[in-house]
Structure formats: C-alpha cells, structure tokens
Amino acid sequence: MHISNGIxxxxxxxxxxxxxxxxxxxxxxxGRADLDDRLAPMxxxxxxxxxxxxxxxxxIFTAGVSGHLLGGALAALLVGPWVGALCVAVVLIVQALVxxxxxxxxxxxxxxxMALLGTAAAYLLIALLLRxxxxxxxxxxxxxxxxxxxxxxxxxxxxxxxxxxxxxxxLGGNLTGLAGTMAFAHxxxxxxxxxITATTVVTVAKVRPDLVYALRALKPATPAPxxxxxxxxx
Amino acid sequence: xxxxxxxxxxGGLLVALLLxxxxxxxxxxxxxxLDSSLLKGCTVNADDEITGGSCPAQQxxxxxxxxxxxxxxxxxxxxxxxxxxxxxGVLGVLLTFALGGGLFWLARRRGPATPAGPAGPDTTTxxxxxxxxxxxxxxxxx
Numbered sequence: 483m484h485i486s487n488g489i490x491x492x493x494x495x496x497x498x499x500x501x502x503x504x505x506x507x508x509x510x511x512x513g514r515a516d517l518d519d520r521l522a523p524m525x526x527x528x529x530x531x532x533x534x535x536x537x538x539x540x541x542i543f544t545a546g547v548s549g550h551l552l553g554g555a556l557a558a559l560l561v562g563p564w565v566g567a568l569c570v571a572v573v574l575i576v577q578a579l580v581x582x583x584x585x586x587x588x589x590x591x592x593x594x595x596m597a598l599l600g601t602a603a604a605y606l607l608i609a610l611l612l613r614x615x616x617x618x619x620x621x622x623x624x625x626x627x628x629x630x631x632x633x634x635x636x637x638x639x640x641x642x643x644x645x646x647x648x649x650x651x652x653l654g655g656n657l658t659g660l661a662g663t664m665a666f667a668h669x670x671x672x673x674x675x676x677x678i679t680a681t682t683v684v685t686v687a688k689v690r691p692d693l694v695y696a697l698r699a700l701k702p703a704t705p706a707p708x709x710x711x712x713x714x715x716x
Numbered sequence: 717x718x719x720x721x722x723x724x725x726x727g728g729l730l731v732a733l734l735l736x737x738x739x740x741x742x743x744x745x746x747x748x749x750l751d752s753s754l755l756k757g758c759t760v761n762a763d764d765e766i767t768g769g770s771c772p773a774q775q776x777x778x779x780x781x782x783x784x785x786x787x788x789x790x791x792x793x794x795x796x797x798x799x800x801x802x803x804x805g806v807l808g809v810l811l812t813f814a815l816g817g818g819l820f821w822l823a824r825r826r827g828p829a830t831p832a833g834p835a836g837p838d839t840t841t842x843x844x845x846x847x848x849x850x851x852x853x854x855x856x857x858x
Contacts, residue, residue: 483750488777510823517824520721526817527728533812534736537789537805539744546764547752548744565820572816581808582779582787641750651772663756667749690724 483552483637483668484577484584485591485644492587494648499590505598506571513564516695524693525561529569532557535678536573542670549671552637554600555608555630556679560686562695563605570597595640604633612700622687622697623680630679631672638668729813736805740789741798 517525532553539548553573557566571593577583584592607629615621642661645653653660687694747755747764755764757771766774785792786804794800 483748485750486776487779488775489754489772514823514825517820519824522820522824523721523725523817525820526813527725527732529816530809530813531728531732531735534732534740534805534809537736537740537743537808539746539748541744541746542749544752546746546760547749548746549749550743568820569816572819573812576808576812576815579781580784580786580811581789581804582781582784583789585777586780638749645772649772650775653772659756660753663753664749667753671749693721693724 483550483592483596483634483641484574485588485595485641487585487587489585489650490588490591490644491648491650494644495587495591497590498594498644502571502590502593502598506568506593509564509567509571513562513568516562516565521561521565521695525565525569528557528560528566529572531682532570533573533576536577540674542667542674544667544670547667549667549674551675551678552596552600552634554596554602554637555604555626555633555675556682558601558605558608558629559626559679559683559696560694562699563601566605566695567597567601570601591641591644595637595644599640600633600637603636604629607632608696609700612696619684619687622694623684625696626680626683627676631669631676634668634672634675635665638664729809732809732813733806736809737802740805741801 532551535551536553537550539550541547542549553570554566557569560566561569574584574589574592574597578586578589578592608625611625611628612621615624639661642657642664645660646657683694687697691697745764746752751773754773754776755766755771758766758769758773761767779787781787786807789804789808790797790800791803791807794803
C-alpha cells in the first residue's frame with residue numbers, strides 16, 4: 483500500500499511529512515517507557531519480520547490484485563502501540579531509501595497511513611477486545627484477526643483522505659468511488675492481514691507468552707489509563 | 717535475564733530470513749490494492765502495464781532512488797531472478813533488524829527495571845496489599 487511519487491502533490495506530501503515526524507517523535511517519548519533491555523531487541527525483530535512479510539504479496543479474490551501485510555496490528559500486539567508504530571515506520575523508511583518502494587517524497591503520507599493510523603486503529607481495538615474476550619488462544623486469535631482487518635481498512639481510507647486533499651488527478655467528484663474501491667480491496671487484504679497476524683501472535687503466545695506486550699499490559703479487569711475506550715465502555 | 721531471549725530472537729530472525737530469502741519468490745507480482753485502485757479507468761496488458769484510457773496511476777513519477785543497487789527488491793548485477801530477489805530480501809531483513817534494533821537499543825530506558833506501563837506504581841501498591849494480608853496470618857498461625 484505504498485504511495486508512489488507523483489500521486490499526491492508536493493505541498494500535501496510535505497504537510498504529512500511534518501505531521502508524521504511530530505507523531506513519531508511523540509511515539510519515541512511515550513515508547514521509551516516500554517523500551518527496556520528486553521523490548522528493544524524484540525522490537526528490532528518485529529521490524530525485520532514485518533519487512534520480510536511485506537515482501538510476500540498474496541493474491542486476493544479480485545483478479546489481478548494483490549495485497550501484503552501492513553503490520554500495524556502485529557507490532558501493536560507484540561511491542562505495544564508506541565514502539566509498534568515506530569517499528570512499521572522503520573520498515574517504511576528502509577523500503578523507501580534502499581528498495582525504491584514508496585516515494586521518498588511520499589514517506590510522510592505512507593508513514594501516516596500504515597505506521598500511525600494502522601497501528602492506532604489496531605491498538606484501540608486490541609485494548610477493547612482483549613478485555614471483553616476470554617483469555618484463551620481463541621480470544622487472542624479473534625482479537626488479532628479483527629484488529630488487523632480493521633486497521634488495514636482504516637489505513638486505506640487514510641489514503642483516500644490524502645487523495646482528496648492533494649490527489650494529482652481530478653476524479654470529477656468521484657471520490658466516493660475511490661473510497662469504495664479502496665475499502666473493498668483492503669477488506670479482502672485485511673482478511674489476509676488478519677490471518678497472518680493471528681497465526682503469528684498465537685504462535686508467539688504459545689512459545690513465549692511473556693513476549694506478547696498486549697498480554698502483559700492489558701490485564702483483564704484493570705483499566706489502563708492510556709486507553710480511553712475502556713473508560714467509555716464502563 | 718535477557719540471555720533467555722536470544723534463542724527466541726535468533727529463531728524469529730531465521731524465520732524472517734527464510735520468508736524474505738526464499739518464500740518471497742512465490743509472492744504475487746500483481747499490483748496491490750492501492751495501485752490497482754489507481755488503475756481504474758485504464759486498460760492494462762498481461763504485465764500490468766497501462767495500454768490506454770485515463771486513470772490516476774498515469775501521474776506516477778519515477779522513484780528518487782530508482783537506481784539504488786537494491787531497487788525493486790533485486791540486487792543489481794545478479795541475473796538470476798530467484799537469487800536476486802532472495803538476496804535482496806535477506807539483506808533487507810538484516811538491515812531492518814540492525815537499524816531498528818540499533819535505534820531502539822539507543823532509545824531504550826536505562827536504569828532499574830520497573831513494571832511495564834505507566835500504571836506501574838499504582839498496580840504494584842494495589843497488588844502488594846492483598847499479598848501482605850495473605851502472608852501475615854500464615855506466619856501468625858505458625
């Protein structure tokens with residue numbers, strides 16, 4: 483889901499670059515509370531794993547269209563929302579600067595969609611679902627699947643917003659057409675994202691449950707102050 | 717304490733290297749959801765190249781670093797596609813792990829470990845009380 487150069491105009495790309503930079507700085511500030519000697523190498527592994535799986539484009543049911551993991555939900559589950567967003571951002575930076583994937587000028591837009599929006603949407607759902615679902619492998623799998631699926635659709639609509647602000651082709655008012663096409667394609671991609679995320683997280687939880695951030699941080703009955711959703715649900 | 721994590725890290729890294737180094741060759745080469753959405757209005761041939769019509773994707777410009785030695789997930793100079801893709805994947809995994817792991821290591825919180833999460837101190841106090849209550853009577857009965 484990487485935006486290529488020329489798709490969004492320069493000024494809008496620059497605004498999102500500044501926005502993404504500020505958000506990433508905030509993630510570093512908040513993420514440091516989570517980042518200890520144990521989480522730091524784990525976060526490096528999560529970034530490397532997401533890079534690897536992003537190379538694996540899988541076909542979706544629509545002919546001639548593929549999709550790949552974005553990784554926001556996976557990162558949020560394994561290393562938390564702040565460090566997780568930074569993991570996805572590291573992947574996108576390496577891809578843009580070394581592999582020619584996603585324009586360098588478009589980096590702020592891509593980070594906003596996949597690293598920030600995707601991870602934020604995923605973690606809000608993770609925080610909610612892990613509290614209401616049973617603490618079983620099935621409960622964790624459903625949490626991972628649903629949060630991953632929704633995060634991909636949210637990220638795709640981030641692009642639609644950006645295209646509305648600075649798309650280089652006049653769609654003749656047919657932005658809803660683009661929104662619909664993007665949402666449908668990414669609903670299907672989200673199923674793949676959900677399956678990969680659930681499989682990976684359930685496997686890690688089976689081998690080393692202590693390495694799954696969401697299981698450590700989100701105790702069933704304890705309301706976490708960082709998540710407003712829990713307060714609202716009460 | 718952190719020593720126990722190395723087997724997991726090495727195992728995870730091995731899986732990532734295998735996925736990027738080998739499995740990546742079986743990935744679909746069709747445009748992804750975003751690219752295909754931008755192709756709406758255009759006709760494409762079997763190689764997914766635009767053959768006619770009008771669509772947003774036609775505005776796409778070349779990547780700034782299209783000449784990078786690893787551009788488009790291949791190693792320049794290696795003719796064998798399988799090897800080229802696989803090697804670029806392996807290099808990417810190692811680079812991402814080194815860069816990400818390095819930056820996270822530099823940014824990590826130093827000093828004595830505290831329980832995870834900003835609610836750390838509160839939770840400890842709350843859970844310490846019942847533990848004390850439970851411990852006191854048991855020592856008393858002895």
